[in-house]
Amino acid sequence: xxxxxxxxxxxxxxxxxxxxxxxxxxxxxxxxxxxxxxxxxxxxxxxxxxxxxxxxxxxxxxxxxxxxxxxxxxxxxxxxxxxxxxxxxxxxxxxxxxxxxxxxxxxxxxxxxxxxxxxxxxxxxxxxxxxxxxxxxxxxxxxxxxxxxxxxxxxxxxxxxxxxxxxxxxxxxxxxxxxxxxxxxxxxxxxxxxxxxxxxxxxxxxxxxxxxxxxxxxxxxxxxxxxxxxxxxxxxxxxxxxxxxxxxxxxxxxxxxxxxxxxxxxxxxxxxxxxxxxxxxxxxxxxxxxxxxxxxxxxxxxxxxxxxxxxxxxxxxxxxxxxxxxxxxxxxxxxxxxxxxxxxxxxxxxxxxxxxxxxxxxxxxxxxxxxxxxxxxxxxxxxxxxxxxxxxxxxxxxxxxxxxxxxxxxxxxxxxxxxxxxxxxxxxxxxxxxxxxxxxxxxxxxxxxxxx
Amino acid sequence: xxxxxxxxxxxxxxxxxxxxxxxxxxxxxxxxxxxxxxxxxxxxxxxxxxxxxxxxxxxxxxxxxxxxxxxxxxxxxxxxxxxxxxxxxxxxxxxxxxxxxxxxxxxxxxxxxxxxxxxxxxxxxxxxxxxxxxxxxxxxxxxxxxxxxxxxxxxxxxxxxxxxxxxxxxxxxxxxxxxxxxxxxxxxxxxxxxxxxxxxxxxxxxxxxxxxxxxxxxxxxxxxxxxxxxxxxxxxxxxxxxxxxxxxxxxxxxxxxxxxxxxxxxxxxxxxxxxxxxxxxxxxxxxxxxxxxxxxxxxxxxxxxxxxxxxxxxxxxxxxxxxxxxxxxxxxxxxxxxxxxxxxxxxxxxxxxxxxxxxxxxxxxxxxxxxxxxxxxxxxxxxxxxxxxxxxxxxxxxxxxxxxxxxxxxxxxxxxxxxxxxxxxxxxxxxxxxxxxxxxxxxx
Numbered sequence: 001x002x003x004x005x006x007x008x009x010x011x012x013x014x015x016x017x018x019x020x021x022x023x024x025x026x027x028x029x030x031x032x033x034x035x036x037x038x039x040x041x042x043x044x045x046x047x048x049x050x051x052x053x054x055x056x057x058x059x060x061x062x063x064x065x066x067x068x069x070x071x072x073x074x075x076x077x078x079x080x081x082x083x084x085x086x087x088x089x090x091x092x093x094x095x096x097x098x099x100x101x102x103x104x105x106x107x108x109x110x111x112x113x114x115x116x117x118x119x120x121x122x123x124x125x126x127x128x129x130x131x132x133x134x135x136x137x138x139x140x141x142x143x144x145x146x147x148x149x150x151x152x153x154x155x156x157x158x159x160x161x162x163x164x165x166x167x168x169x170x171x172x173x174x175x176x177x178x179x180x181x182x183x184x185x186x187x188x189x190x191x192x193x194x195x196x197x198x199x200x201x202x203x204x205x206x207x208x209x210x211x212x213x214x215x216x217x218x219x220x221x222x223x224x225x226x227x228x229x230x231x232x233x234x235x236x237x238x239x240x241x242x243x244x245x246x247x248x249x250x251x252x253x254x255x256x257x258x259x260x261x262x263x264x265x266x267x268x269x270x271x272x273x274x275x276x277x278x279x280x281x282x283x284x285x286x287x288x289x290x291x292x293x294x295x296x297x298x299x300x301x302x303x304x305x306x307x308x309x310x311x312x313x314x315x316x317x318x319x320x321x322x323x324x325x326x327x328x329x330x331x332x333x334x335x336x337x338x339x340x341x342x343x344x345x346x347x348x349x350x351x352x353x354x355x356x357x358x359x360x361x362x363x364x365x366x367x368x369x370x371x372x373x374x375x376x377x378x379x380x381x382x383x384x385x386x387x388x389x390x391x392x393x394x395x396x397x398x399x400x401x402x403x404x405x406x407x408x409x410x411x412x413x414x415x416x417x418x419x420x421x422x423x424x425x426x427x428x429x430x431x432x433x434x435x436x437x438x439x440x441x442x443x444x445x446x447x448x449x450x451x452x
Numbered sequence: 453x454x455x456x457x458x459x460x461x462x463x464x465x466x467x468x469x470x471x472x473x474x475x476x477x478x479x480x481x482x483x484x485x486x487x488x489x490x491x492x493x494x495x496x497x498x499x500x501x502x503x504x505x506x507x508x509x510x511x512x513x514x515x516x517x518x519x520x521x522x523x524x525x526x527x528x529x530x531x532x533x534x535x536x537x538x539x540x541x542x543x544x545x546x547x548x549x550x551x552x553x554x555x556x557x558x559x560x561x562x563x564x565x566x567x568x569x570x571x572x573x574x575x576x577x578x579x580x581x582x583x584x585x586x587x588x589x590x591x592x593x594x595x596x597x598x599x600x601x602x603x604x605x606x607x608x609x610x611x612x613x614x615x616x617x618x619x620x621x622x623x624x625x626x627x628x629x630x631x632x633x634x635x636x637x638x639x640x641x642x643x644x645x646x647x648x649x650x651x652x653x654x655x656x657x658x659x660x661x662x663x664x665x666x667x668x669x670x671x672x673x674x675x676x677x678x679x680x681x682x683x684x685x686x687x688x689x690x691x692x693x694x695x696x697x698x699x700x701x702x703x704x705x706x707x708x709x710x711x712x713x714x715x716x717x718x719x720x721x722x723x724x725x726x727x728x729x730x731x732x733x734x735x736x737x738x739x740x741x742x743x744x745x746x747x748x749x750x751x752x753x754x755x756x757x758x759x760x761x762x763x764x765x766x767x768x769x770x771x772x773x774x775x776x777x778x779x780x781x782x783x784x785x786x787x788x789x790x791x792x793x794x795x796x797x798x799x800x801x802x803x804x805x806x807x808x809x810x811x812x813x814x815x816x817x818x819x820x821x822x823x824x825x826x827x828x829x830x831x832x833x834x835x836x837x838x839x840x841x842x843x844x845x846x847x848x849x850x851x852x853x854x855x856x857x858x859x860x861x862x863x864x865x866x867x868x869x870x871x872x873x874x875x876x877x878x879x880x881x882x883x884x885x886x887x888x889x890x891x892x893x894x895x896x
Contacts, residue, residue: 003500003520004609025477026603032498042494046484048455157478159456212835224868225837248875290878405835 003032005154007053011060011086014093015051018084018172019064024051024156030125031152037072037109037125040155044069049158052111054123054130055151059142060086061130063104063113063121064158066168070106079104080165081113082172083121085140096140100168125153174412177371181419182220186249188257188426191433195313198258198429199244201282202356203342204322205335206265206273209358212403213322214245214260217422219404220415221249221256242282244289258426261316264293266342268334271296279342281306283349285314317429318352321391325357325400328383336390343391350435352428354397355387356421363402364413371416374400399424455484457600458507461819463534465806467503468607470532470539471516473810476503476602483598487572489553492601497521499603504552506570506577507598511535511589513577515568516604517549525549531568531579533587542586544568572599607810608854616813617853623860624662628691630699630867633874637754639688640700640870643723644797645783646763647776648707648714651799654844655763656687656702659863662856663691663698667845684723684732700867703757706734708783710775720783724760724790726751753881758870759795760787762834766798766841770827780832791876793869796834797862798824802843802855812854815841840865 005026007015016022027050028043044050046068053062067079081104084097102115111123122131124147131147132140161168190198202210219225243262246255263282267273277298281287288305299306307314321339323331331339346353360366366378378384384398399421402414457464457478468474479502480495496502498520506513512534519527528545529552544567554571568579576593584591606612632640644652661667685704688697705723706715718739722728729746740747748755762780764772772780787794802812804820811818816825825839840862843855 002605002609003498003603004605004611006611008615010615025479027477027479027495043479046455157455159454161454245876405837 003029005029005156006055006152007060007154010093014086014095015062018095018097019051019158019161019168022161023159025159026154026156028155029152030128030154035125035128037106037111040111040125040153041069041072041106044155045071047157049161051156051158052123053154053156055153056144056148057151059088061132061140061142061150062086063102064168065104066100066165069155070104070111072106080168082168083113083136083140085142087141094141097172098136098139100165100172123153128153174371174416178412178415178419181416181423185258185419185423185426186256188423190257190317190426191430194433194436195317196257197246197255197313198317198426199261199285199313199315200258200318200320200425200429201261201263201316202320202322203263203274203279204266204356205324205327206267208265208322208324208327209356209403210265210322211262212405213320213356213358213401213418214262216401216403216414216418217260218245218247220418221247221253223250225404242287242289242291242293258422264295266335266338267295268332268338276338276341280345280349283316283319283345283351285310285316316349316351317432318354318425319346320399320425321353321355321387321393323355323357323387324359325383326359328357328386339391350432352425352432353391353393354399354421354425354428355391355393357383357387357398357400358403360400360402363400363417366400366417367420371420397424397428455481457481457602458598459505459512459600462537462806463512466537466539467514467534469806469808471503471604473607473808474604475607475810476604478600478602480601481598482572482600487575487599489570489572492553492572492599493521493550496601501604502601503604504570504599504601506594506596507600508577508594508596511594513587513589513594513596515552515570519549521549523550529568531583531587533589535588540587542583544583570599607808607813612813613853616857620853620856620860623857623864627700627860627864627867628698632699632758632867633871636874636877637758638699639697639754640758640867641686641703641726641754641756642700642759642761642866642870643703643705643757644761644763645705645715645720646708646780646797647765647772648709650707650763650765651844652704652707652763654846655797655799655842655859656704658842658844658855658859659702660687660689661845661851662859663689663695665692666850667848684728684730684734686730700863706736708776708779709736710773710779714779717779717782720786721790724757724787724792726755726757753877757790757792758873759793759866760784761866762794762796762832764796764798764828766801766821766824767803769798769824770831772831777832784833791873793873794834794838795862795866795869796828796832796839798828798839798841799844801841801858809852809854812843812858815858838869 003026012024015024027047028040033039033043048068050065050069051062053060062084063081064084065079065081070079080100081102082098082100083102084095087094102113102120105112109126112119113121120133120136128149129147130150202213204210245260245262247258247260248254249256264274272295274293275295275298278287278293281299286307287299288307291299291305301308366374368375378400379395384395387393387398388395401417401421404414455478464476468476479499480492485491485495500520501518502521504515514532514534516530517527519525526546526548528543529547530541530543532539532541547567552568552570554569568583570577576595578593581591644655646652657668687702687704689700689702690696691698708714714736715734716736716739719734722740727748728740729748732740732746784794801807801815801821802809806820807818815821821841825836828834828839829836842858842862845855
């Protein structure tokens, strides 16, 4: 009596993820509502965005339609669509999707999907057959003869999805971009192999999201949300030790070619937050991992763990100024003054620098549709302009992210922002390494020969 | 473009709970699909049990039908009116279902049912006076603005239960085969700390129950305001009745208290560092002394706490006193100083207002739970993603896979957090590496 979907929960979750945390409502089920195109159209028209799911024995083929379901007459508006497939591989479900450049229409009682005026896929409900072009089979990683008979067809309304093609295109393209960035970062090698790991120092006011950024980076490479650096709400800085974090690729993977250095937060008052006199020592690489920072007392060269002759690998190669994007326009003049003093020190040491703006609300709109560049609306907002003026940081190196603080699962758009920011830091560091004075690189080469 | 219901979350929840834990799928919406009985039946035929909602100025009037709308079908209808959060109800029928909605298409008409008819083109609903009286509605034709029809599905149908059971088996396997990071220790020690009565011991019993296969109450649980757990206990959990130990130990200690009867704050450091032996009798007035005969002078990594779980009752966490909040923050700071990771665990989430068992499947999507987590973040300072939600076993005899999944998921998160702690240890503190160092020296 009850009409329920046969979509397995795992596949439902995979679908929801594919479309960005949506809800699905079953509208049509061919075994209950009939196999004719009229039966399908009757239930599915004027229901907003839909997903049509076609069940075969070992895999599922589906179509997302952004607009209303097509109607029987030829005058109905064409609906932008993309096709996807789910394939079971042991315990996991592999998902592949096409671009949102396919149009859905009903022609001669067939539900037809075509692109550039060429038929890609046809569903003929009354005979339960599906036709797929070879190129689409290849794209969706499917192997079966065409036409083929399917078992059942179901159509769901998609709720909670944003109603514009750009968003859909972004959602389907983001996973590709994320994986590409991951691979690039895994394969990254510092300029001329001068060091094996780039050291990135996170500097910013209390609560700006420095430790959260490290946790977010680690989460992306681990594959689940993680919390190695302590995070929380407190009026004083949670972080009191200087930490040099190495990041692993997966649970038992090898170390990645960068390290993130986390320190006490900045405070606008003198004698509070990170001690200004500690900063040159941190930048030069004299401060060891886990050194207990003190707001009033800088590290002394006589301290037993002070690194008196740091080599290039001990130095900071890139500084990331971390700021909450929502408080940039309200920075006190004292905090701005502190930033400028620090920045002068960074310039003197010849270190690369970027700004990292955290806690952006509309994180899905920071990047252009293809995720290659930042949006003009993102780069032109007042917070970015203020940082650009305050510290003279070029706009391309003012990076915008949303850290993982509220989710239990990874989200590919956030991943892309985090990985893009990381890549920009590494690129900035490369620029500086390439520009090192000859005597410094010779020194390194000499040391290498001594080791041989 | 998007077709959505005008029900608020609260209205939907009240109706869902009233009908016994249903889930609603919108099938027909008059303002989108036209105020036409024919269009309504087009969308709603053969959809299983459905509910039709009529939105008038003051009321939501509903007609719940257990049978599918089909031609010639007769069925009883449960009529009800929702006003604010109150529901009045009456059962009528049987009716010819197709006649419930007036339509100009004469083929569908079998005449007026005599009790109720919804006239979509006129946007009016006609009811007999006895129905009107039962529902507490005004004695006149009621005009409405919108009509929506939903399919009603059980939140916990066979498919869902099978999936939840699958997920439980996956989590069980993940936890059974879990190996701490770098094999630095064999068992992760998780310390449960929180106000008395928050559900610490109850959580331990629940974990034990899952691995035992039926509900067990080995750890004493009580509602005594002074807290029954006065001893420090370290519980190693066995897999099955005679199975091997699982890769974690749950540590239970005296509850926190506003007055002087709870856990002595000076003891926290010793608990976390691993100086306190199993079954040590806490004294609220006097911290453990290093000269105590059972004091562990040089605890190894395996003796230390690797993850601290702050346990709160979800229903009272927003009413903690200022002194209690200060104590919690103090314990948290101590944990941070010791470099130990921490999570927050909210228990008894199933006792929250409007939450039913079916909601536990996707508990983090429930609006009241979301706002509860945000309140915990705001008041106590835990990161949102560090706040876990469970429903402990309290009065049941047999296991429920829905509860199991929540408990095992929380446990899995704690183990992951502990991995972060182990990965972050300074090299000199990892015993295994120290031993390797010794071996290397000997080789030289």
